[in-house]
Amino acid sequence: MSQKKLRNPNYSSIRKSLESIVGKNFVSDRSEERYYYSSDPSAEEPCTPDFVVMPGSVEEIQEIVRLANREKIPLTPRVGGMTLSGLAIPYGGGILLDLKRMDRIIEVNEDSMYAVVECGVTTGQLKTYLEENHPHLWFCQPHAPQSVGVISNAIIYGAGQVSLGYGVSSDMINGLEVVLPTGEILRTGSCALGKSWLTKYCLPDFTGLFLGWFGATGIITKASVQLWPKPSIRDTMFYKVDTVEDTVDILLKLTKSEVCDDIYINSWTGTSTKRFYMSQKPEGTPEITMDIILSGKNQEQVDLKKRMIGEIMEEAMRKGVKVEEFEPPLMLKIAMLMVPQPLPFMDLMLGGGAEYLGCYIPTEAMGEAYKRGIEIAKKYGFQYLHVVRPFRTGHCTGIMYAFPFDKRNPEVVEKLLKVLVEICDMAINLGGVPWKPSPTVQKIVLKHADSQYVQLMKKIKTMLDPNGIMAPGQWAL
Amino acid sequence: MVLEKYKDILHRCYKCQYCRTTGPNLFYNGCPSYTKFRFETFTGGGRMWTARGVYEEEFGFDDDIVDILFACQTCGNCSTQCIYPIKDSILRIIEATRAEAVKAGIKLPGRQKDFGVHMGKEHNPYLEPHSKRLDWLPKGIILPEKSEMVYFVGCTSAYRQKVLAQDTVAVFDSLGLDFTIMRDEWCCTSPLLRTGQWETDYVSASKIAQHNIEEAKKVGACKIVTTCSGCFRTWKKDYLEEYDWLLNSKHDFEVLHTTQLLENMIKNGEIELKNEVKMKVTYHDPCHLGRHMWVYDSPRNILKAIPGIELVEMPRTRENAWCCGSGGGVKSGYGEWSVETAYERVKEAEKLGVEAIVSACPFCWRNLDDAIKQHNSKLQMYDVIQLVRKSMGI
Numbered sequence: 001m002s003q004k005k006l007r008n009p010n011y012s013s014i015r016k017s018l019e020s021i022v023g024k025n026f027v028s029d030r031s032e033e034r035y036y037y038s039s040d041p042s043a044e045e046p047c048t049p050d051f052v053v054m055p056g057s058v059e060e061i062q063e064i065v066r067l068a069n070r071e072k073i074p075l076t077p078r079v080g081g082m083t084l085s086g087l088a089i090p091y092g093g094g095i096l097l098d099l100k101r102m103d104r105i106i107e108v109n110e111d112s113m114y115a116v117v118e119c120g121v122t123t124g125q126l127k128t129y130l131e132e133n134h135p136h137l138w139f140c141q142p143h144a145p146q147s148v149g150v151i152s153n154a155i156i157y158g159a160g161q162v163s164l165g166y167g168v169s170s171d172m173i174n175g176l177e178v179v180l181p182t183g184e185i186l187r188t189g190s191c192a193l194g195k196s197w198l199t200k201y202c203l204p205d206f207t208g209l210f211l212g213w214f215g216a217t218g219i220i221t222k223a224s225v226q227l228w229p230k231p232s233i234r235d236t237m238f239y240k241v242d243t244v245e246d247t248v249d250i251l252l253k254l255t256k257s258e259v260c261d262d263i264y265i266n267s268w269t270g271t272s273t274k275r276f277y278m279s280q281k282p283e284g285t286p287e288i289t290m291d292i293i294l295s296g297k298n299q300e301q302v303d304l305k306k307r308m309i310g311e312i313m314e315e316a317m318r319k320g321v322k323v324e325e326f327e328p329p330l331m332l333k334i335a336m337l338m339v340p341q342p343l344p345f346m347d348l349m350l351g352g353g354a355e356y357l358g359c360y361i362p363t364e365a366m367g368e369a370y371k372r373g374i375e376i377a378k379k380y381g382f383q384y385l386h387v388v389r390p391f392r393t394g395h396c397t398g399i400m401y402a403f404p405f406d407k408r409n410p411e412v413v414e415k416l417l418k419v420l421v422e423i424c425d426m427a428i429n430l431g432g433v434p435w436k437p438s439p440t441v442q443k444i445v446l447k448h449a450d451s452q453y454v455q456l457m458k459k460i461k462t463m464l465d466p467n468g469i470m471a472p473g474q475w476a477l
Numbered sequence: 478m479v480l481e482k483y484k485d486i487l488h489r490c491y492k493c494q495y496c497r498t499t500g501p502n503l504f505y506n507g508c509p510s511y512t513k514f515r516f517e518t519f520t521g522g523g524r525m526w527t528a529r530g531v532y533e534e535e536f537g538f539d540d541d542i543v544d545i546l547f548a549c550q551t552c553g554n555c556s557t558q559c560i561y562p563i564k565d566s567i568l569r570i571i572e573a574t575r576a577e578a579v580k581a582g583i584k585l586p587g588r589q590k591d592f593g594v595h596m597g598k599e600h601n602p603y604l605e606p607h608s609k610r611l612d613w614l615p616k617g618i619i620l621p622e623k624s625e626m627v628y629f630v631g632c633t634s635a636y637r638q639k640v641l642a643q644d645t646v647a648v649f650d651s652l653g654l655d656f657t658i659m660r661d662e663w664c665c666t667s668p669l670l671r672t673g674q675w676e677t678d679y680v681s682a683s684k685i686a687q688h689n690i691e692e693a694k695k696v697g698a699c700k701i702v703t704t705c706s707g708c709f710r711t712w713k714k715d716y717l718e719e720y721d722w723l724l725n726s727k728h729d730f731e732v733l734h735t736t737q738l739l740e741n742m743i744k745n746g747e748i749e750l751k752n753e754v755k756m757k758v759t760y761h762d763p764c765h766l767g768r769h770m771w772v773y774d775s776p777r778n779i780l781k782a783i784p785g786i787e788l789v790e791m792p793r794t795r796e797n798a799w800c801c802g803s804g805g806g807v808k809s810g811y812g813e814w815s816v817e818t819a820y821e822r823v824k825e826a827e828k829l830g831v832e833a834i835v836s837a838c839p840f841c842w843r844n845l846d847d848a849i850k851q852h853n854s855k856l857q858m859y860d861v862i863q864l865v866r867k868s869m870g871i
Contacts, residue, residue: 028516031536032545036518036526041491054515082493101515124504131503146504147494338502342493347561352488408488 008050008073018053021063026054037096041354043416044086044438049096056101058221065183074472077215079120079149084356085438087214091473105129113227114174116197119220123148138230140169143340151223155211156436159391159398161340162228164262167392170211174199174224178210181218181465197224215471217464231295233302234337237309240286242322247288248367253312255394259305262293265388345385351406357420361432363390363397369430373401376422380415439473479573480532487529489563496521496555499797507554509800509818518545521555521567528574538581546575547586550807551671552800553768575673586810589672597680600663601632613639618646624657627698631705632664633839641839644866645704651871659692665711670720672806686716686724700731702738704862706766706838709734736775736837736861743782750868753785759831762798763838776837776861783868791825803844819848833857
């Protein structure tokens with residue numbers, strides 16, 4: 001895949017300015033950094049930044065933003081860069097802002113249960129900090145590598161281990177501090193009134209101006225994220241279900257019962273690496289495995305919840321549904337309870353490429369979205385690998401379509417982009433919304449969107465970012 | 478190009494950055510290089526991408542690439558934490574890229590080339606004459622010309638931390654072990670392998686490795702015992718598996734680290750640890766013994782067997798241990814940063830309220846001791862063998 005290698009004509013003077021802002025050690029225009037930060041594992045085309053810059057403070061970010069406006073050069077913010085959908089690729093070149101130096105956990109409020117973190121704080125860092133200092137609290141930690149940014153995950157509507165109960169991480173933001181594309185600082189939520197990062201309730205809510213925009217409307221430098229009481233006892237239950245249709249029925253009952261902390265529904269292809277390579281499902285293999293995590297304040301409460309789940313499954317069996325409880329290897333159980341584990345699917349095709357397109361859909365449409373996803377994958381010669389997770393007591397459900405692929409093969413990449421576009425179309429037609437859409441998928445979203453909605457997006461973008469410097473390529477309106 | 482060997486692997490880093498922290502439950506900084514330099518190119522994965530860039534001719538070897546390639550202790554945190562099958566190749570790819578860089582005539586950092594050149598002549602990286610290699614040997618200790626067990630002293634104990642070699646010989650002697658040393662021992666080659674100075678116009682790693690194997694055969698060795706974790710890894714892993722294709726160094730010797738030998742003897746009741754050594758200590762896992770060779774329990778079991786020792790663990794321990802900072806050529810290439818890295822370990826130990834750090838590698842000993850002294854820490858530095866000797870009362 002060819003890389004766009006850009007060079008700004010004022011390159012030398014920009015470099016000097018950047019060095020004077022953040023210091024020489026935190027500006028790079030070396031080929032090695034430019035190459036590394038030019039791509040992610042997704043099917044999106046790489047694009048090389050002119051500079052990789054690591055600011056250490058809000059003031060430094062402000063100065064960089066002012067410089068970018070003067071020079072009309074693009075700015076792309078990044079923390080973990082792990083969206084697998086090209087959201088941190090520096091389209092248009094310019095400055096790639098690696099925000100990981102800004103990694104302070106500023107405050108944890110035990111009583112009102114929130115943490116104020118800087119933009120570079122990672123989920124692994126916050127988890128470790130809470131375990132060591134506030135062991136009775138936890139947060140919406142995604143099932144993703146620990147290098148993922150807490151704020152980054154929140155602004156892309158990422159889900160985590162408390163999402164079935166309380167929603168995705170974007171629902172859990174109390175307030176933001178943002179460096180606007182013109183360099184001013186904006187605070188949203190109660191912190192706009194003073195020092196309190198308590199809540200975003202009661203005021204006109206500007207937080208949404210920065211959620212789902214993938215950096216196109218500003219650089220979030222701080223956020224208050226909600227914490228939750230960490231259960232004392234957690235346990236797991238594992239089931240095999242023969243068909244996806246039966247799974248939907250069970251899922252609707254499980255979510256409304258409010259006894260599960262988390263439910264993962266995996267296609268047979270995703271339950272182990274070994275199975276994935278089989279093109280045909282071996283006879284007798286159930287289509288679905290369902291992993292349930294539950295918790296309680298004491299064993300009695302856990303046992304009661306387990307009985308309630310068991311009753312739901314028995315009721316399904318009485319209706320003829322083929323469902324069977326099973327015991328996975330002990331290590332898997334331990335791993336599931338210890339730390340959210342990402343599905344290690346990326347290397348399955350040994351090809352250096354991985355896409356993970358999600359769609360948030362109505363729970364009742366899950367079966368259809370699941371089957372249509374298989375059809376689309378098969379049409380283009382891909383094996384399917386689906387993961388399904390309901391959110392917020394089943395108010396919606398995320399279905400994730402995972403595709404490891406050979407990124408070195410342009411034909412494969414082209415086909416995969418078609419798959420992603422078709423899945424996006426399908427999910428929207430089923431009443432869903434694509435999650436963290438790549439620039440390719442964003443185009444389809446905009447095509448479906450109401451014209452007034454798109455017009456307002458354009459107005460907001462132009463108002464906040466008159467020079468169009470922020471994250472070009474994201475929501476290219 | 479040596480990187481050709483890895484053409485099916487180079488493109489398979491997914492930038493998930495497990496390689497830069499500890500894991501799997503608590504995530505501390507685990508990669509000294511990333512902790513210092515902060516660009517993701519300074520992680521194991523970043524170096525995979527750099528190797529790929531070189532292989533695919535995105536860029537070549539110029540001054541820009543030197544720190545990315547060489548400012549890395551090759552401590553193996555990256556290969557331990559990576560969750561993908563490529564993990565076992567990460568360090569080999571870093572070393573292969575270094576070898577390509579050396580071949581391309583890159584300017585090596587600090588004194589790395591100096592030691593390489595010196596090794597070609599005097600067979601040690603400490604710029605010392607070979608004729609002084611046995612100066613550490615206490616007068617009065619007479620070792621046989623031949624024995625089935627060879628104590629491979631290693632350059633650090635022979636030229637710098639001589640007390641560790643002396644303690645080892647004293648302990649072995651007191652235990653009545655039939656052992657000897659090689660009178661013409663050369664460096665194990667680890668510093669050359671780690672810094673990419675494999676086969677150059679000034680030194681040949683294969684020639685040195687083959688010399689050592691021949692010397693060991695000459696004294697009738699069946700078993701090689703080392704106190705140095707770097708030598709241990711080289712004899713057991715590099716000579717036999719990872720670099721036998723380069724060094725032509727297959728051998729039949731059993732290779733043991735001193736801690737493995739002593740642990741066995743303690744288990745069999747062959748060592749009397751009679752004196753109390755009243756001390757609260759923490760154990761620092763040498764990368765070349767722990768992550769590279771999976772020897773975690775032997776040194777700990779010895780410490781637990783010594784009466785009076787209270788052993789407490791640092792938060793980053795065993796496979797998550799923070800590197801002492803000196804390996805991979807960093808001590809000679811980036812001296813200040815090497816000690817800075819060691820000081821982070823010293824601070825971690827100080828927080829536990831211990832009196833001493835104990836390790837099982839003279840190279841770790843040296844760098845941690847440098848940090849202790851430079852920062853006026855009250856901690857003491859010990860090798861396991863020193864505490865064994867104390868407890869044996871010899």
